[in-house]
Amino acid sequence: MGSKSLTDIIEPLKLAYRLKELFYCVPCGYQYVLSQPNKVRAAKSLGEWIRRAEDSNLKEFKSCITAFNNWFDEICNSFDYPWSNGPLEGTHTKIKTLKRNCFGMKNFNLFRKRIMFACK
Incomplete structure (x- = not known):
């Protein structure tokens, strides 16, 4: 066998x-x-x-x-056009993750700066 x-x-x-x-x-x-x-x-x-x-x-x-x-x-x-919203979706996911991790952050300006730094 x-x-x-x-x-x-x-x-x-x-x-x-x-x-x-x-x-x-x-x-x-x-x-x-x-x-x-x-x-x-x-x-x-x-x-x-x-x-x-x-x-x-x-x-x-x-x-x-x-x-x-x-x-x-x-x-x-998608076979005829080279554009994709993938990079935008990735940035959006990164911001949502930061938002969950920074829950309770009292200073909005500090939160905004953290997003800007993370999305460079």
């Missing part, structure tokens, strides 16, 4: 791994979502990935499928 890997034993895990591979740029003959050069090809590729994920009936992918369907146009636009 030969040794088997976990993906050979558990079919749902194997299917989930395959869906993950189809999303990222790993060469095996499929059109990958993240490697598309423009919005049109990304929309086609993402739509195909969503269809495959729905066909898999894996409950772990349900929320992902819902999010991708809800934000489909925005996700596809």
Whole structure:
């Protein structure tokens, strides 16, 4: 009896791994979502990935499928436009963390200076 890997034993895990591979740029003959050069090809590729994920009936992918369907146009636009609000979101998170850590600070000006210093 030969040794088997976990993906050979558990079919749902194997299917989930395959869906993950189809999303990222790993060469095996499929059109990958993240490697598309423009919005049109990304929309086609993402739509195909969503269809495959729905066909898999894996409950772990349900929320992902819902999010991708809800934000489909925005996700596809990101392939044509280089802008991102990621840096702004990072700054916002940093300020919220400081706000939680500085709870009860009586001097607003000192709190403001601490935010300005942290967000340099």
